[in-house]
Amino acid sequence: MISCVRGPASLPRMQQRVVADSGTECNKAAPETIRRIRINNFIRSPAMDSATKQHLMIAFFLSFFTVGIPYWRIPYNTVNLPEALPVFGLIVAGGAAMILRLQTTATFWQIIKVMTASVPTAVFARVVWDGFKDPSSHNLWPFEIAVVLPVGFACAIAGALAGSLIAAMTGKPQRRKKR
Known part of the structure; x- marks a missing residue:
């Protein structure tokens, strides 16, 4: 039957x-x-295995710190977003998205979401830290996030598309089999 x-x-x-x-x-x-x-x-979307989650977390924190540490060192009165974001950190965010697309079982949109979030999260960490020191310093913090969100998205989508193109040109990417 x-x-x-x-x-x-x-x-x-x-x-x-x-x-x-x-x-x-x-x-x-x-x-x-x-x-x-x-x-x-x-x-x-298919469920992620623990290795994929670990790879996404490692790439997120790598991008978070490579964008955040140089940005956090700039004095607040000289910050002008998005020009203040370090180019090297944004390249790392795009490169991490490309490598994730080539080497993990994460889907295209999962990679885009995680890598996009790393850039505004670094800016928000500065907002929180500066807010503890001087509560009136970041009165327009939602606009700061709104300005850097498209920058993070552009880096993430460029890297993920590059990874997809490389995978298409070289054949199927090597992906781990789920157990």
């Missing part, structure tokens, strides 16, 4: 997918045989 899988009725019809256990299409007229829900990959 073939059991069918159907997406929940709350999803639009285009996103529902009915598949038999053997991988062939099922008859949609048999709702009593529905056992489990399978949603297309573009709705639910």
Whole structure:
């Protein structure tokens, strides 16, 4: 007996997918045989293994500190964002996104999200630190974050696209098999 899988009725019809256990299409007229829900990959991303999480964390903190340490050393009265962000740190953020795209099982958008967040997080760390010293120093901190967020996104997407292009030109990237 073939059991069918159907997406929940709350999803639009285009996103529902009915598949038999053997991988062939099922008859949609048999709702009593529905056992489990399978949603297309573009709705639910695959689970990350612990090594992928570690690689993402290492790349995040590498970018965070290579952007943050030179930026934190600049006196507050001379900071002009986004020009104050160190170019080397932004290149490291893009390079880390490229290496992650080539070497891990993380998806394209997971890499983009993590690497984009590293740049504004470094700026926000300065906002918090300076706020402890002088609470009136960063009155417009949301604008500071809004200014550096596109910069982080541009670095992350450039690096991830470069990694995807390199992977496409050299064949499939070497990815770890999930156990």
